[in-house]
Amino acid sequence: MRLGSTVPLVTPLYQSSVYTITDLDALERLYGGQDAGFIYARDGHPNAAQLAAQLARMEKAHWAVVCSSGMAALTAAILTLIRSGDRIVASHRLYGRTTQLLQQELPRFGVQTTFVDTTDLAAVRQALSTPARLLLVETMSNPTCRLADLSGLADLCEQADVNLIVDNTFATPVLLRPLEWGADMVVESLTKFMSGHGDVVLGTVCGADPALLTQLNQTVSIWGFASNPFDCWLTERGLATLDLRMRAASSNAAALADWLATQPGVRQVIYPGRPDHPDYRLAQRLLNGRFGNMLCFELDGGRDAVNRFMRQAPAIPFSPSLGSTQTTCSYPAGTSHRYDTPEERKLQGITDGMIRLSVGIEPLEAIREALASGLSIAKKLAI
Numbered sequence: 001m002r003l004g005s006t007v008p009l010v011t012p013l014y015q016s017s018v019y020t021i022t023d024l025d026a027l028e029r030l031y032g033g034q035d036a037g038f039i040y041a042r043d044g045h046p047n048a049a050q051l052a053a054q055l056a057r058m059e060k061a062h063w064a065v066v067c068s069s070g071m072a073a074l075t076a077a078i079l080t081l082i083r084s085g086d087r088i089v090a091s092h093r094l095y096g097r098t099t100q101l102l103q104q105e106l107p108r109f110g111v112q113t114t115f116v117d118t119t120d121l122a123a124v125r126q127a128l129s130t131p132a133r134l135l136l137v138e139t140m141s142n143p144t145c146r147l148a149d150l151s152g153l154a155d156l157c158e159q160a161d162v163n164l165i166v167d168n169t170f171a172t173p174v175l176l177r178p179l180e181w182g183a184d185m186v187v188e189s190l191t192k193f194m195s196g197h198g199d200v201v202l203g204t205v206c207g208a209d210p211a212l213l214t215q216l217n218q219t220v221s222i223w224g225f226a227s228n229p230f231d232c233w234l235t236e237r238g239l240a241t242l243d244l245r246m247r248a249a250s251s252n253a254a255a256l257a258d259w260l261a262t263q264p265g266v267r268q269v270i271y272p273g274r275p276d277h278p279d280y281r282l283a284q285r286l287l288n289g290r291f292g293n294m295l296c297f298e299l300d301g302g303r304d305a306v307n308r309f310m311r312q313a314p315a316i317p318f319s320p321s322l323g324s325t326q327t328t329c330s331y332p333a334g335t336s337h338r339y340d341t342p343e344e345r346k347l348q349g350i351t352d353g354m355i356r357l358s359v360g361i362e363p364l365e366a367i368r369e370a371l372a373s374g375l376s377i378a379k380k381l382a383i
């Protein structure tokens, strides 16, 4: 916005639900695309447009659309592509609500999903040998950080004429830009690391094909998936430090993963930057030398040990989200994957003793001390 001969350095907050238009001729020029501008905030607003332009640059996409949450973005991306009677192929390692969307919601509209182990390319090839509309994977799966072999999956999708949608929430474009590896659309929950301060709920879809953008914009407006200006404004501010935050949190997470693996009472540590992670080599190839802020560790003693750990480590709040500046922990079996069946959780390697850690950017020693406090009591009482 120009103010005399100047413009503000920082994007202003345009907290308006609607815009004024001079007359009917101006209205027609706006709808026709001859004039730039906005009409109604559910169809678009300046803060979403500004944020979308930045996201498109970060993902090396031709376009980005901002939605009211990560789930809204995922739903919008899927609805853009599917018709009643279609089939989806999806990873069996997905955020729990995504699995529910595919398993419970979409069948009501005549869309069925086949779940497969997408780390097994032969299984994906087999699943795609029956007609399907799209393949859905997480680049780094929630919570066990299994990596998707994006170029292998993109080749299979091309052969089968299927769209590849990837959820890049755990990796963020700092670690991985899926469009460069052949994905058709990238979805991010901006609620997490991208906005980065635990005060926003927002999502985005990014892509390359202009035809998909037209349909996606229509889906977002008609289904009501639009974003609000203040969350866009906060996210734009958060993105300014994304690279710095990811650098600091990844370095903390790598050190903590190695330290946790030496602690009595810790049965298993899952971190893609450790050689004992099943996708370590793939992570080295796909990620840009950093392995993210997310890790899991499993305590001896199951759910009771987790409870004791949480009570004894108040400096690591039990807070079922991720990607904030502060280190937090979550319990996949009771939160993000609560509605998966025990068999589905087992298939994904989610156990009753598993804690998911979202490592923040605090000094490493402070996080280690807080974890040690939780572990000491968990150990003692588990005996």
Ligand SMILES: Cc1ncc(COP(=O)(O)O)c(C=O)c1O
Pocket (backbone or CB within 6 Å): 069, 070, 071, 072, 095, 138, 142, 167, 169, 170, 189, 190, 191, 192, 201, 202, 203, 321, 336
């Ligand atoms: C991998 C992943 N994708 C999508 C979502 C949904 O995002 P939102 O909570 O912004 O709707 C989440 C939420 O935890 C997630 O972990």
